[in-house]
């Protein structure tokens with residue numbers, strides 16, 4: 001991926017506003033930070049920033065996001081007319097768009113995982129970091145950062161601690177794929193899914209998203225910086241909260257954290 005290939009891609013792209021303007025760099029600290037600076041300077045909605053590698057890629061819960069060459073690391077600037085309380089919806093919109101795109105392009109058996117990961121066989125292939133700047137209750141802009149493990153072998157590149165929980169397109173397909181084709185398809189799908197959200201609201205997006213949500217009905221643990229909460233993943237609510245059912249049958253809503261499936265001990 002380089003500037004010339006990005007310019008060619010833009011000419012072929014069938015979107016109204018997403019990716020009409022694309023900034024590319026070989027190396028940045030974090031595309032989310034770069035996009036935030038641009039948005040604060042008044043860069044138009046739909047602008048996409050993309051980097052071949054990130055030196056300080058960031059994940060949710062302040063985690064480091066390893067971003068070698070061969071991955072797809074980009075951020076989209078949005079200026080939605082929504083209350084900050086509804087910003088979480090946009091990360092569901094994005095993970096649904098990524099899941100459908102990977103399924104359609106490569107026939108992969110993708111899953112969505114609360115709050116906004118895309119996985120294959122339970123292994124993470126894509127993460128999304130949504131960040132907002134707001135005045136009062138209104139969002140001034142939203143940055144949707146998307147990281148997809150594409151043309152590299154996670155087992156060779158990633159540290160031991162995350163090798164078993166991650167995967168990449170190359171690992172799943174046994175070959176590399178064209179990054180520009182994937183970026184184009186992803187941005188087109190993101191715009192389409194955003195249109196659905198704007199025109200029909202969150203419910204149709206959520207009900208599509210749930211079709212890929214393999215964890216629903218499973219015994220899970222939700223872990224944030226301090227707590228570990230166990231229960232059955234009962235539902236995802238209209239505000240994006242995970243609804244957990246405890247052993248005593250009570251329902252509890254959770255807004256942040258990481259979800260882990262609890263492997264039940266075999267009786268044999």
Ligand code: BTN
Nearest residue numbers: 030057058059060127128145147
């Ligand atoms: C997560 O699952 O924790 C979210 C990971 C988000 C990573 C992407 S890569 C592009 C953008 N720039 C960043 O620094 N982070 C996001």
